[in-house]
Amino acid sequence: MAQAARLSGFPEWLPADRIVEERVIDLLKHTFELNGFAALHTRAVEPISALAKDGEIDKEVFAVSRLHAEPGDAKNPLGLHFDLTVPFARYVVENAGRLPFPFKRYQIQPVWRGERPQDGRYREFIQADIDIVAEDTLAEHFEVEVPLVMAQAFGELAELGVPGVRILANNRKLIEGFTRGIGLTDITAVLRCIDKLDKIGPAKVGELLAAQAGADESQQRRLLEFARIESTTGAFAEEVRALGVSDPLLDEGLESLSRLLDAANRQQPGVVVAQLKIARGLDYYTGSVYETQLIGHEALGSVASGGRYDSLASTGKRTFPGVGMSLGVSRLMSRLVGRDRMVEASRGVPTAVLVAVTDDAARDEAVDVAARLRARGIPVDVAPAASRFGKQIKFAERRGIPFVWFLDGETGHEVKDIRSGEQVSADPQLWTPPAEDLWPTVRSVSRD
Amino acid sequence: MAQAARLSGFPEWLPADRIVEERVIDLLKHTFELNGFAALHTRAVEPISALAKDGEIDKEVFAVSRLHAEPGDAKNPLGLHFDLTVPFARYVVENAGRLPFPFKRYQIQPVWRGERPQDGRYREFIQADIDIVAEDTLAEHFEVEVPLVMAQAFGELAELGVPGVRILANNRKLIEGFTRGIGLTDITAVLRCIDKLDKIGPAKVGELLAAQAGADESQQRRLLEFARIESTTGAFAEEVRALGVSDPLLDEGLESLSRLLDAANRQQPGVVVAQLKIARGLDYYTGSVYETQLIGHEALGSVASGGRYDSLASTGKRTFPGVGMSLGVSRLMSRLVGRDRMVEASRGVPTAVLVAVTDDAARDEAVDVAARLRARGIPVDVAPAASRFGKQIKFAERRGIPFVWFLDGETGHEVKDIRSGEQVSADPQLWTPPAEDLWPTVRSVSRD
Numbered sequence: 001m002a003q004a005a006r007l008s009g010f011p012e013w014l015p016a017d018r019i020v021e022e023r024v025i026d027l028l029k030h031t032f033e034l035n036g037f038a039a040l041h042t043r044a045v046e047p048i049s050a051l052a053k054d055g056e057i058d059k060e061v062f063a064v065s066r067l068h069a070e071p072g073d074a075k076n077p078l079g080l081h082f083d084l085t086v087p088f089a090r091y092v093v094e095n096a097g098r099l100p101f102p103f104k105r106y107q108i109q110p111v112w113r114g115e116r117p118q119d120g121r122y123r124e125f126i127q128a129d130i131d132i133v134a135e136d137t138l139a140e141h142f143e144v145e146v147p148l149v150m151a152q153a154f155g156e157l158a159e160l161g162v163p164g165v166r167i168l169a170n171n172r173k174l175i176e177g178f179t180r181g182i183g184l185t186d187i188t189a190v191l192r193c194i195d196k197l198d199k200i201g202p203a204k205v206g207e208l209l210a211a212q213a214g215a216d217e218s219q220q221r222r223l224l225e226f227a228r229i230e231s232t233t234g235a236f237a238e239e240v241r242a243l244g245v246s247d248p249l250l251d252e253g254l255e256s257l258s259r260l261l262d263a264a265n266r267q268q269p270g271v272v273v274a275q276l277k278i279a280r281g282l283d284y285y286t287g288s289v290y291e292t293q294l295i296g297h298e299a300l301g302s303v304a305s306g307g308r309y310d311s312l313a314s315t316g317k318r319t320f321p322g323v324g325m326s327l328g329v330s331r332l333m334s335r336l337v338g339r340d341r342m343v344e345a346s347r348g349v350p351t352a353v354l355v356a357v358t359d360d361a362a363r364d365e366a367v368d369v370a371a372r373l374r375a376r377g378i379p380v381d382v383a384p385a386a387s388r389f390g391k392q393i394k395f396a397e398r399r400g401i402p403f404v405w406f407l408d409g410e411t412g413h414e415v416k417d418i419r420s421g422e423q424v425s426a427d428p429q430l431w432t433p434p435a436e437d438l439w440p441t442v443r444s445v446s447r448d
Numbered sequence: 449m450a451q452a453a454r455l456s457g458f459p460e461w462l463p464a465d466r467i468v469e470e471r472v473i474d475l476l477k478h479t480f481e482l483n484g485f486a487a488l489h490t491r492a493v494e495p496i497s498a499l500a501k502d503g504e505i506d507k508e509v510f511a512v513s514r515l516h517a518e519p520g521d522a523k524n525p526l527g528l529h530f531d532l533t534v535p536f537a538r539y540v541v542e543n544a545g546r547l548p549f550p551f552k553r554y555q556i557q558p559v560w561r562g563e564r565p566q567d568g569r570y571r572e573f574i575q576a577d578i579d580i581v582a583e584d585t586l587a588e589h590f591e592v593e594v595p596l597v598m599a600q601a602f603g604e605l606a607e608l609g610v611p612g613v614r615i616l617a618n619n620r621k622l623i624e625g626f627t628r629g630i631g632l633t634d635i636t637a638v639l640r641c642i643d644k645l646d647k648i649g650p651a652k653v654g655e656l657l658a659a660q661a662g663a664d665e666s667q668q669r670r671l672l673e674f675a676r677i678e679s680t681t682g683a684f685a686e687e688v689r690a691l692g693v694s695d696p697l698l699d700e701g702l703e704s705l706s707r708l709l710d711a712a713n714r715q716q717p718g719v720v721v722a723q724l725k726i727a728r729g730l731d732y733y734t735g736s737v738y739e740t741q742l743i744g745h746e747a748l749g750s751v752a753s754g755g756r757y758d759s760l761a762s763t764g765k766r767t768f769p770g771v772g773m774s775l776g777v778s779r780l781m782s783r784l785v786g787r788d789r790m791v792e793a794s795r796g797v798p799t800a801v802l803v804a805v806t807d808d809a810a811r812d813e814a815v816d817v818a819a820r821l822r823a824r825g826i827p828v829d830v831a832p833a834a835s836r837f838g839k840q841i842k843f844a845e846r847r848g849i850p851f852v853w854f855l856d857g858e859t860g861h862e863v864k865d866i867r868s869g870e871q872v873s874a875d876p877q878l879w880t881p882p883a884e885d886l887w888p889t890v891r892s893v894s895r896d
Contacts, residue, residue: 006542007493010493011491012490012491012539014547015488015553018487018488018489019487021489034822034826034827034828035822035828036798036827036829039463039467039798040466041466042460043458043460044492044528044558045455045572060514060515060516063512063514064510064511064512065513066511067509068509078455079515080492080512100796100843100847102832104829105463110492112492114514114515114516139832139833141811142832266812267815348486349484349552350481350482350486350487363589374482374483378482379482379484380482380483381484381552384550384587384589384590395548398548399548439481
């Protein structure tokens with residue numbers, strides 16, 4: 001009936017790796033909920049018109065249409081969402097009267113982009129977004145909260161063996177004000193040039209700045225010095241001021257980013273770094289912007305990005321400013337269980353105990369024992385076929401099930417830890433596996 | 449930026465209702481895992497050729513194509529999966545060498561069908577599937593296990609206020625053998641007629657049986673008597689035998705369904721009912737078939753269906769028989785929070801405690817208190833703006849947050865239960881809300 005057909009860019013994991021992914025998702029959910037974010041789930045499709053920005057579609061959108069289309073269908077062509085921000089913005093507008101603002105939500109779902117698949121970049125991938133959206137005005141402290149909730153989430157993930165992160169922060173006002181302060185007007189051009197720093201280096205960026213933004217040597221030098229600034233404390237502000245540029249928007253940006261760094265350092269010292277070359281998606285961000293490096297895996301690109309947008313959504317009368325970040329679960333997975341195999345699940349099945357069946361007549365009793373153990377919250381499976389001792393152990397071993405239960409041991413019911421070989425009498429109403437064996441655990445792959 | 453655009457057939461819930469859906473999903477996951485089913489997640493798209501059966505597409509498939517398509521794309525047109533069985537079968541074939549058989553998996557994901565939206569029927573909806581797939585042969589006891597795991601899942605859901613269920617079971621062999629035993633040969637035609645019983649009644653089905661399957665009056669009568677049989681015990685077998693029809697396949701079916709009923713009654717008395725008119729999708733089922741009625745909501749249609757298929761997947765050399773059921777999460781939600789509003793969440797945010805900020809200078813301290821409470825697993829939010837007492841209470845009230853924390857009560861830190869008005873001294877390192885207030889709870893809507 002079914003034929004195998006792998007599709008490039010559509011990752012699927014084996015059961016043990018899906019356990020890792022589910023654990024990642026559970027920890028994210030838990031962290032987001034501890035911080036008051038409500039879970040949302042939106043449909044996978046949006047009108048193509050909503051996925052286009054100013055009529056232009058700059059993301060590679062997958063269009064969706066009924067095979068047995070009817071004439072009316074063409075009026076409202078649909079596409080798969082390429083992020084979770086567009087559907088969230090639409091949801092906010094649609095339900096504005098029924099949501100309490102400021103509204104904090106998280107959303108963990110697949111998104112689709114028809115881009116060329118590459119290392120850590122897929123065509124279908126799971127994102128975990130948090131956003132805070134307000135009505136009319138959004139207090140600055142939310143720009144502190146969002147990256148720190150993400151930092152807290154990565155702190156939780158570290159317990160699974162996920163490497164640490166560095167959250168890089170910048171502020172659009174700062175770079176915009178600086179550009180203006182040195183006498184340049186084409187801010188978009190400057191941003192586009194600075195964005196290439198990591199790829200082509202400062203010398204070529206200087207040339208580009210001259211060619212595309214009309215920057216003279218002094219302006220080039222100051223922009224490059226500006227873009228080199230990086231600090232885990234408010235010290236970056238002094239470095240910027242030392243460049244001798246003055247502009248009201250620059251001051252606003254410096255103060256805002258300083259407050260972000262101060263608050264971050266008070267709450268989670270060192271995790272947020274001001275990096276003034278961060279230019280990301282500056283066409284719709286209007287305040288803080290964030291990127292996140294997985295330490296030791298910088299080449300992977302940002303694993304959590306976002307920023308503040310003063311107009312996430314609007315209804316004509318009302319405007320909804322927001323701030324949010326999007327964590328790339330699948331991108332993270334490309335390292336955790338993909339190429340680098342950093343973490344693994346202790347087993348590929350939930351099962352902690354296999355109840356052996358040595359004789360088909362004993363299946364009913366085995367099923368009863370399993371039910372009694374499950375009633376006490378223990379994940380149990382019953383051997384699929386009656387067979388001799390060795391085959392039952394092998395069955396458990398192949399799946400990583402740590403315990404095998406025998407109905408007919410020397411002392412009656414007995415349970416065997418197949419790793420140590422220890423076998424003890426056990427009562428199905430009383431026996432419990434050690435806590436660390438109850439459910440699969442996720443841990444660092446040791447590199448000894 | 450975003451405009452509201454509701455799409456018929458693509459349900460989205462408000463935050464409090466999403467809490468209900470998440471709780472439903474969590475309980476399903478937990479039940480499936482207790483029973484040894486491993487979590488899987490497959491991609492949303494399949495080649496259209498895999499969604500077609502024998503070249504024919506009988507489901508309303510949504511085709512997917514890149515807006516910026518390249519010439520090569522057309523070779524392998526894609527569609528959104530319309531169920532979770534097709535992707536699972538493909539996954540089994542693709543990963544056969546790396547999966548331990550018998551392999552038990554569950555999968556909870558959206559599926560898409562371009563059908564006309566109706567009560568309880570959507571174009572995008574979440575299904576929760578369990579399947580057990582074996583290599584070459586699948587033991588009959590798995591046909592008992594699957595409906596009983598579903599029954600157990602509904603048992604858990606009952607604690608949220610979900611009505612009880614009746615799992616209707618039949619066996620394809622039984623109806624096929626009976627048809628043959630009374631001397632008819634066009635089994636598909638008979639099945640098609642019997643399937644219409646509930647819609648058009650026995651008299652018209654009799655006429656149809658004559659016209660389409662060539663049944664004489666005695667054959668019609670016996671088929672209608674057969675189809676009327678229903679029993680919660682193995683007693684149905686006697687009723688069938690009393691019709692005086694004999695056929696080896698009929699005997700096999702009777703014995704198999706009797707064993708299912710016996711085992712079900714031993715484990716969960718009364719939940720499984722033999723109902724011999726159940727004919728569902730008999731083109732690929734080969735043994736047990738199941739449907740599930742939500743008691744008191746029979747008109748909704750089956751909320752969990754499935755059966756045994758002897759050839760879920762095959763690689764040419766190897767065959768993978770399976771048995772599974774699919775629970776309609778969204779269809780269930782259409783009653784739980786939709787039309788009938790049977791259950792509700794105690795609040796629409798995860799937050800148990802709001803830390804009040806009466807003065808902006810105190811925000812840092814409020815943030816610290818929130819962090820200390822969260823470190824002990826309590827979901828907390830900090831008031832978004834400094835304001836007077838009454839406004840903070842109102843903010844919590846609007847969201848259903850039960851507790852408000854004050855930094856500057858008469859005795860220092862104090863926490864107020866805004867429902868009772870009781871306000872007590874509290875230490876952020878020690879105070880814990882009552883267990884029932886810690887996270888949102890989901891409960892029956894009382895109809896007083």
